[in-house]
Amino acid sequence: MIQLKTLLTCIDNSGASVVECVNVLKKKRPATIGDRIVVVVQKQRAAGSEGSSATALASKVRRGDIRHAVVVRVKKELQRDDGTVVRFGDNACVLVNKAGDPIGSRMNGIVGQELRGKKWSKILSLAPVHV
Amino acid sequence: MAALPTMRQLGCLRSLIKTQEAIQPQLARRFISTAYSQRPQRVPLPQNLPEQFLSQLPTRMLPENAPKPIKVYTPPPSARKACKDPIGKVTELQLETLDPKGERKALFDYRRNPRSIKPGDIIRVTFKNGDPFNGVVLSIKLRGIDTSFLLRNELTRVAVEMSVKVFNPNVQSVEIVQRAQRKIRRARLYYMRSRKHDRRSVENVVNAYVRQKRAFMGGGKR
Numbered sequence: 001m002i003q004l005k006t007l008l009t010c011i012d013n014s015g016a017s018v019v020e021c022v023n024v025l026k027k028k029r030p031a032t033i034g035d036r037i038v039v040v041v042q043k044q045r046a047a048g049s050e051g052s053s054a055t056a057l058a059s060k061v062r063r064g065d066i067r068h069a070v071v072v073r074v075k076k077e078l079q080r081d082d083g084t085v086v087r088f089g090d091n092a093c094v095l096v097n098k099a100g101d102p103i104g105s106r107m108n109g110i111v112g113q114e115l116r117g118k119k120w121s122k123i124l125s126l127a128p129v130h131v
Numbered sequence: 132m133a134a135l136p137t138m139r140q141l142g143c144l145r146s147l148i149k150t151q152e153a154i155q156p157q158l159a160r161r162f163i164s165t166a167y168s169q170r171p172q173r174v175p176l177p178q179n180l181p182e183q184f185l186s187q188l189p190t191r192m193l194p195e196n197a198p199k200p201i202k203v204y205t206p207p208p209s210a211r212k213a214c215k216d217p218i219g220k221v222t223e224l225q226l227e228t229l230d231p232k233g234e235r236k237a238l239f240d241y242r243r244n245p246r247s248i249k250p251g252d253i254i255r256v257t258f259k260n261g262d263p264f265n266g267v268v269l270s271i272k273l274r275g276i277d278t279s280f281l282l283r284n285e286l287t288r289v290a291v292e293m294s295v296k297v298f299n300p301n302v303q304s305v306e307i308v309q310r311a312q313r314k315i316r317r318a319r320l321y322y323m324r325s326r327k328h329d330r331r332s333v334e335n336v337v338n339a340y341v342r343q344k345r346a347f348m349g350g351g352k353r
Contacts (some may be wrong), residue, residue, distance in 0.1 A: 073289065077294075082299050083277075084293060084301075085293065085294040086292070086294075087291070087292040088289055088290065088292075089285075089289050090290075092289075108287065110286045110287045129287055131264065131291055131293070
C-alpha cells in the first residue's frame with residue numbers, strides 16, 4: 001500500500017537511500033509490487049562508504065530529486081494465483097528513468113516475483129534473490 | 132338532571148348483568164373486528180334444479196362459474212435431505228484428488244498427529260517450479276481444504292513471511308528441517324514478529340540440513 005507520503009527504502013546503488021512517494025502512476029489505488037510511482041529523494045546514501053568508484057555512481061541522484069521508481073517489496077500482504085500469500089518486512093523500490101530502465105546498476109535485497117508478470121524482468125535479473 | 136334510582140327502578144338489575152359479564156371478560160373487551168366468526172359455508176344448489184331457474188341466479192352462482200379446484204403440486208425433493216453436509220462432501224472430493232493418500236493432511240494435523248509439523252518448527256517447502264522457501268512455522272490454520280501454514284524467514288536482512296496452502300498442487304515437497312528446540316505453549320507464534328523474539332534468518336540451519344541430506348543421499352545433484 002504505497003501512496004502519497006509513503007517512505008520507501010531504495011535498494012539500488014543510484015545513491016538514494018530513503019525516498020518518498022508523491023504519486024502512483026496508472027492507478028487510482030495504492031501501489032503494490034511492480035507498480036510505477038513518482039518519488040522524491042529524501043536521503044542520500046553516505047558517499048565514500050562504498051569506495052571511490054561508488055561515489056561517481058552515488059551522484060546519480062541528489063536529495064530533492066524527483067524520479068520514477070518501481071515498487072519491489074511491500075509490507076501489505078499479496079496473494080498470488082495459487083493462494084500463496086507473501087508479505088515483506090519493509091517497503092522498498094528501485095529508481096528507474098522515464099524509459100523504464102533502472103538507474104542503478106546493482107541491487108541489494110530481495111524482490112517480489114510479481115515483477116515478472118509486470119514486465120520488470122530487467123530489475124528481477126539485477127536482484128540477488130526473488131521470492 | 133341526573134336520573135334518580137327512584138325514577139329507574141329496573142336499575143337494580145344492572146349489578147346482576149355485570150356479574151355475568153365478568154365470566155367472560157376477555158370476549159367482552161374484544162373489538163368487533165377481531166371477533167372470530169367462521170366463514171359462511173357455500174350452500175350447494177339443489178340437485179334437481181330446473182334449467183329455466185338458472186337464469187334467475189346471479190352469474191357467480193351459476194354452475195359453470197363454480198370455483199375450480201386449485202391444483203396442488205408436490206414440492207420438489209429436498210436437497211438438504213439428499214446431502215446433509217454439502218461442504219464436507221466437496222472438501223472430501225477435493226481432498227481425494229489433491230491428497231489421495233492423506234499424507235499432507237497428517238503432516239499438518241497438529242491436533243491429532245503427534246508427529247506432524249508444529250508451530251515453531253523450521254521447514255523447507257519446495258515448489259513445482261523448483262524454488263524453495265524455508266522458514267519458521269508461525270501458525271497452522273486447519274480449515275479443511277483451505278488449510279495453510281505461515282512461514283517466516285529473513286532473506287537479505289529483510290523479513291519475509293509466506294502463507295502457503297497445504298494442498299496447493301504447486302507445492303512439491305515439505306520437509307521438516309528442525310523441530311522446535313523448546314516446548315512451545317502457543318498455537319500462533321505471532322510474537323516472533325517482535326524484535327525481541329525474532330528468530331532472524333534460518334538459512335544457515337537449512338543449509339546445514341541440505342548439506343547433511345546430500346551426504347546421506349550420496350553425492351547429491353551436481
